[in-house]
Amino acid sequence: MLKRRFFFIAGALLLVSIIAIGSLHLLPLENFLLIQQKPEQAPQKVYDYYIIIDEQTGNHLMAVPLVVGIGDEVLSEDNKLYRVVRVEENQAYARFVRDVILDNK
Known part of the structure; x- marks a missing residue:
């Protein structure tokens, strides 16, 4: 059994x-x-200049002859710091971060 x-x-x-x-x-x-790879992003078209625009007001902050990417920081002529949050063609939209106080010595 x-x-x-x-x-x-x-x-x-x-x-x-x-x-x-x-x-x-x-x-x-x-x-x-297998380790999964991130899908490659489509390369951004390069323009001769980029116009940086305030995201909230739509005001033109400046035009630069440089390639602009998300995360870039911009200091305007009135000492306001902006960070680029999106780029569409040759227009970069920046979000206000803070006022910058510069010391004059």
Whole structure:
């Protein structure tokens, strides 16, 4: 009786193992083994100049002959610091960050 139970359990484990190993090909293992890369962003078209615009008021802050990107900071002529939050074609929209106090020595 003990021998019969042992063969039954061993057979059941063998059957489960065969089914498990046989179904491994159905799992997408390449997702577990490969590092996913970020999709590349489309390169930004380069213009001769960029107009920087205040996001809230729509006022033109300045025009610069440099490539402008998100995160760039701009100090206006009235000592206000802005950070570029979006770029559309040759227009960069900047958000006010803070007033800057410059020491005159």
